[in-house]
Every structure is written in C-alpha cells, then in structure tokens.
Amino acid sequence: xNNGETSRQNExxxxxxxxxxxxxxxxxxxxxDEKTRQFKKLEELLPIFNAENVGIYGHGTGSTxxxxxxxxxxxxxxxxxxxxxxxxxxxxxxxxxPIGDTDLFSTSVCLHSTEGGKQIDLSSFRESLDHWPxxxxxxxxxxxxxxxxxxxxxxxxxRDLPFFVKKRDKYGQMRYYIDSRLIIxxxxxxxxxxxxxxxxxxxxxxxxxxxxxxxxxxxxRATVERANSLDNEPLFGFRPVESGQTPSEDLPIDxxxxxxxxxxx
Numbered sequence: 696x697n698n699g700e701t702s703r704q705n706e707x708x709x710x711x712x713x714x715x716x717x718x719x720x721x722x723x724x725x726x727x728d729e730k731t732r733q734f735k736k737l738e739e740l741l742p743i744f745n746a747e748n749v750g751i752y753g754h755g756t757g758s759t760x761x762x763x764x765x766x767x768x769x770x771x772x773x774x775x776x777x778x779x780x781x782x783x784x785x786x787x788x789x790x791x792x793p794i795g796d797t798d799l800f801s802t803s804v805c806l807h808s809t810e811g812g813k814q815i816d817l818s819s820f821r822e823s824l825d826h827w828p829x830x831x832x833x834x835x836x837x838x839x840x841x842x843x844x845x846x847x848x849x850x851x852x853x854r855d856l857p858f859f860v861k862k863r864d865k866y867g868q869m870r871y872y873i874d875s876r877l878i879i880x881x882x883x884x885x886x887x888x889x890x891x892x893x894x895x896x897x898x899x900x901x902x903x904x905x906x907x908x909x910x911x912x913x914x915x916r917a918t919v920e921r922a923n924s925l926d927n928e929p930l931f932g933f934r935p936v937e938s939g940q941t942p943s944e945d946l947p948i949d950x951x952x953x954x955x956x957x958x959x960x
Contacts, residue, residue, distance in 0.1 A: 732763075734888040735880075737817055743879060743897055744807060744815045748842045751807040751815070752799065753824065755832025756881075766881045769836055770892040773860060773872030777801045793861045795871035798851035803838075810842070825884045837879040837889065841899070844907040846914040853921075856914040857907055876903050 744751055754774055756765055769775075776795025796802075806823055807815045824835050840858055848854045859871040876899075880891040896903055 733891040733893075734886070735891055736888060737821060737882075740879070740889060741815065741817070743839065744820075745809055746839070746897075747809060747812075749809050750805050750840050750842060751879075752803045752838050752840060753806050753827070753882075754803045754836045754838070755827040756834045756836060757832050766834060766836075766890060769881070770875060770878065770894060772862065773875040774836055774838065774878060775864075776859060776871035776873070778870075790863075790868050793869045793871050795859075796852060797856045797859050797871050799840075799855045799858075800851060806837075821887070824882050825887075827884065833884050835882045835884070837882055838873060838877045839879055840877060841907075844911050846911055846918060848914075848918045850918075853914055853918050856917075857910040859910070860906075874903075874906070876900075 756769075776797055778795050799805075804823075806820060807813075809815075827835050844857045846854050846857055858873055858877060860874050861869055861871060864870050875892065875894045876896045878892045879895050880889040882889045899907075
C-alpha cells in the first residue's frame with residue numbers, strides 16, 4: 696500500500712470515527728502491517744474509572760517510551776516490574792527465578808480510588824497526567840486494580856503480587872509483569888487521548904477472576920509462611936482482602952489456621 700492510499704484510508708477512518716486511527720506498524724522484516732488503534736477521551740472512560748471498589752494507577756513510560764512500539768509491547772506482554780540495576784548485571788541469576796519488584800509503588804502512582812463510592816475528579820486527574828513528574832513522560836500507562844484481590848501484608852511486594860503474571864522475556868529470563876488484562880490503555884499528554892488496550896477487560900471475565908484468585912491464594916500462603924518463619928514465633932497472620940475492603944485494612948487472624956476458602960471465586 697502506498698502513502699497516498701494510506702492517507703486516504705486514514706481520512707476515511709477518522710471521518711467515520713475520529714478516535715479510530717489507522718496506522719502502519721513496522722514489522723521485523725521491514726514491511727508494514729495495518730493496525731487500527733482506538734483512542735478515547737477521558738470523559739468516555741468514566742464508567743471504567745468509577746467502577747466499584749477499584750484503584751486507577753499510572754506508570755509513566757519516560758522520555759524514551761513515546762513510540763507505538765513501546766506501548767504495543769506493554770499491551771501485549773503487560774507492564775514489566777521494575778528491575779534494580781544490581782539484578783540487571785548479575786551473571787549468575789537463575790533464568791527460572793522470576794525477577795522484578797512487585798511493589799506497585801516502585802514505579803506507579805495511585806491516581807484515583809473508588810473506595811466509599813468516591814467519583815473521579817477528572818480535572819485533577821487530567822492535570823496529573825499532563826504534568827507527569829517522572830522523566831518527562833509523554834505517555835502514561837493506566838491500569839485498574841480491584842481492591843478485593845490485594846493480599847493483606849505490611850510488605851508491598853507481597854501485597855501487590857496477585858496482579859503480576861510470570862513470563863519469559865526475549866532473552867529467556869522469567870520476569871514479573873502486571874497482567875495485561877488489567878491495563879486500560881496509554882494516555883498521551885500531547886493529544887489528551889487514551890490509546891485503548893484491546894486486551895483490557897472492563898468487565899472481568901471468569902478466567903481473569905480465577906487467575907487473580909489463584910495468585911491471591913499463593914501470595915497469602917507465602918505471607919503466612921514468612922510470618923511463621925520469624926524465629927518460629929508468628930508476629931501476625933493475614934487473610935486476603937474481602938469484597939468491599941481496601942488494602943489498608945489489616946485483618947489479624949491465627950496464622951496457623953487453614954485458609955478460609957469462601958473468598959475464592
């Protein structure tokens with residue numbers, strides 16, 4: 696397809712829907728592949744932002760992450776967990792041992808919470824996105840996390856673990872990534888539009904709920920085991936956050952008691 700035909704198709708697509716833009720995405724072999732990218736205004740995403748008992752988080756891709764290639768990789772693989780410089784240069788790390796910090800606050804910011812039925816203040820929300828403080832980020836990846844799947848733990852990396860999947864990168868190293876089904880899209884500060892992620896599930900599927908529940912159970916067991924291993928004298932116990940609760944609520948229980956399976960979907 697030549698440039699003239701592409702331009703005419705872009706104009707036709709935008710005339711039909713100004714937020715659906717046909718682009719040419721470079722492929723590894725140098726050829727191009729047509730891909731329709733859907734863009735939405737923040738106002739159109741209010742039902743997503745104001746869903747019950749969720750948090751909306753942002754991650755700036757930095758000044759080097761403005762390309763469609765970076766955004767596409769995040770939509771496809773998920774948002775990669777932060778890796779400390781020390782682990783990057785380690786030569787003896789186990790490729791089967793997942794790397795990356797599963798503490799959300801190591802790279803992300805909670806922009807909005809619907810706890811208590813709170814509705815989003817779109818003006819301040821937009822202001823935060825347009826003036827992202829980290830590395831002059833033009834693109835800010837937005838993702839939505841349901842509070843009921845946070846693991847209750849004083850250690851953030853344990854608390855946030857249920858939202859991360861484990862997969863191998865192109866070098867064969869196992870890594871943690873935020874589940875792509877939780878990623879809404881990428882906000883562009885120059886256009887004021889959100890490029891939508893096709894994998895995002897506005898209404899979580901049964902499969903996603905089951906995956907989150909399984910990872911929550913795994914994280915919970917690890918938390919209890921760690922607590923019980925502290926000089927063989929447990930200091931506290933935990934159970935998963937239940938529907939309607941937020942991650943800030945500590946729920947002390949007997950750490951030796953079996954897991955209550957009622958919370959599992």
